[in-house]
Amino acid sequence: MSNKDIYILGIESSCDDTSASILKNSKVLSNVIANQNIHKKYGGVVPELASRAHLSNIIPVVDSALKESNVSINKLSAIAFTRGPGLMGSLIIGTEFAKGLGLSLNIPVIDVNHMQAHLLVHFIKNDLKKPLFPFLGVTISGGHTQFILVEDYFKMKILGQTLDDAIGEAFDKCGKKIGLGYPAGPEIDKLAKIGDELRFKFPLPRVKGGDISYSGTKTAFINFLHKEKNQNKNFINDNLNDICASIQKNLIDNLLSKIELLTIENNLNRIVLGGGVSANSYLKKKLDTESEKNNWEVFIPKLEYTTDNAAMIGIVGHLKYKESIESSLNTTPSPRLTF
Ligand code: KG4
Ligand code: ZN
Numbered sequence: 023m024s025n026k027d028i029y030i031l032g033i034e035s036s037c038d039d040t041s042a043s044i045l046k047n048s049k050v051l052s053n054v055i056a057n058q059n060i061h062k063k064y065g066g067v068v069p070e071l072a073s074r075a076h077l078s079n080i081i082p083v084v085d086s087a088l089k090e091s092n093v094s095i096n097k098l099s100a101i102a103f104t105r106g107p108g109l110m111g112s113l114i115i116g117t118e119f120a121k122g123l124g125l126s127l128n129i130p131v132i133d134v135n136h137m138q139a140h141l142l143v144h145f146i147k148n149d150l151k152k153p154l155f156p157f158l159g160v161t162i163s164g165g166h167t168q169f170i171l172v173e174d175y176f177k178m179k180i181l182g183q184t185l186d187d188a189i190g191e192a193f194d195k196c197g198k199k200i201g202l203g204y205p206a207g208p209e210i211d212k213l214a215k216i217g218d219e220l221r222f223k224f225p226l227p228r229v230k231g232g233d234i235s236y237s238g239t240k241t242a243f244i245n246f247l248h249k250e251k252n253q254n255k256n257f258i259n260d261n262l263n264d265i266c267a268s269i270q271k272n273l274i275d276n277l278l279s280k281i282e283l284l285t286i287e288n289n290l291n292r293i294v295l296g297g298g299v300s301a302n303s304y305l306k307k308k309l310d311t312e313s314e315k316n317n318w319e320v321f322i323p324k325l326e327y328t329t330d331n332a333a334m335i336g337i338v339g340h341l342k343y344k345e346s347i348e349s350s351l352n353t354t355p356s357p358r359l360t361f
Contacts, residue, residue: 028343029093031084031101031123032336035116036108036136037165038067040079041332044091045340048147051091053326053333056083065204066194073111080119087332098129100348102339105133106359107165113355121351130348134338135359136330137161140296141172142341143327143334153321158290160281163297163330164190164205167277169232169284172294175341178361181284182232189273190299192236196243196269200258210266211302217267219304222246224272226279232287234280236273243269267304274305278312285318294321298329 027046034041043053056079060071088095103120106113117133124131141159145152159170159178167184187195190207197206202213224242227235250257258265281293293313299305300322309320327334342348 028099028340029097030336030339030343031087031098032134032332032334032339033080033084033101033103033116033120034136034330034332034335035076035080035112036104036106037112037330038072038075039330040076040083041330042080042084042087043332043336044087044093045146045333045336046091046093048145048337048340050146050333050336051093052087053331054083054087054090055331062204065198067109069109069111072109073115076112076115080115084119084123095127098127100124100130100132100339100343102132102134102335102342104136104139104335105349105353106136106356108136108355108357110355110357113357117353117355121353125351130343131351131353132339132342132347133349133353134335134342135361136335137166137168137170138176138178138361139334139338141170141178141294142175142338143296143323144294144321145175145341146327146333146337148324150324151321153292153294153319156290157292157294157321158281158285158288159294159296160277161297162189162277162295162299164188164194164207166297167234167236169280171288171290180360181288182234182280185229185233185235186237187240189236189277190297192240192273193270193299195240196273199244199247200262200265205298207299207302210270211304213263214267214270214304217263217265219267219271221261221264222268224269226272226276232280232284234276236276239269239272239276270302270304274302274308277305278308282312282316285316291317292319292321296323296328301325301328
């Protein structure tokens with residue numbers, strides 16, 4: 023491998039964000055994200071609408087990423103794309119676009135696992151400290167909640183995961199029940215800031231080992247609201263901040279108890295977060311105090327790299343390109359891709 027600069031175009035289209043990014047080596051030159059507001063009025067992602075929006079967004083988004091980076095398309099070394107996990111219709115758009123462009127430019131395409139990318143995003147060159155291996159990777163998003171033993175860039179093993187809903191999904195579903203828009207996670211976080219987290223108590227699920235569950239909490243929350251509204255029909259409005267703070271505490275405390283268990287069981291003291299929920303401020307606050315107590319080193323991505331973005335796909339493309347790992351043009355999307 024020569025020490026020539028490597029230029030990667032990263033493409034992300036696994037769910038409802040169309041994103042393209044250009045990286046020069048491990049540095050991000052551009053990271054353009056087109057959010058799909060169309061889903062807001064349905065309170066969740068509508069797969070058919072998501073793939074249609076990717077179709078119209080993909081070329082303008084890639085074009086903007088190239089323009090913003092000032093890199094000519096002919097300079098690209100390879101194109102990295104999300105192969106899975108995600109929505110089939112959405113993944114097809116990014117995968118086929120990447121393959122078509124790769125073929126026309128005569129450069130390799132590299133398939134990327136979206137969940138690995140949420141963790142490897144920490145290896146983008148910036149002013150943050152990079153984690154050393156091994157570490158406990160915690161991917162917390164609207165679609166996933168996984169605990170991963172990461173021994174090297176591509177040596178990852180799932181230690182536990184959700185048995186039902188993802189943590190972000192639990193935030194969104196509980197938020198919907200109290201009239202918040204989609205995605206409700208950031209709004210719950212904001213409203214909880216002036217709420218009393220000890221006001222309402224919800225049971226913590228008892229799941230053995232590294233796995234976690236969120237559907238019971240959601241049901242308990244719905245039943246609680248139902249009961250309270252029978253006594254006071256304005257219950258939600260009258261107590262919104264306290265409700266948000268209390269449910270947020272339950273969802274995050276559940277996660278923290280598993281992190282604690284898995285770090286002890288696997289003798290790990292580095293915790294690396296990835297995915298939209300890593301932006302949660304109560305989680306960050308609790309991790310601060312817990313890391314002092316347990317001697318943890320905690321790594322949280324920059325805000326622009328917590329939610330879905332193509333820079334994280336680009337950095338994995340860069341790491342794989344250096345190892346000469348390429349995909350064949352027969353590669354197809356894999357909605358349930360694991361590792
Ligand atoms: O990683 P991401 O952008 O997309 C998926 O792959 O799902 O994560 C989106 C999820 C949503 O469920 C959203 O409600 C949640 O992350 N989220 C938050 C916060 N910011 C985003 N949840 C709690 N607190 C936040 N500050
Ligand atoms: Zn994601």
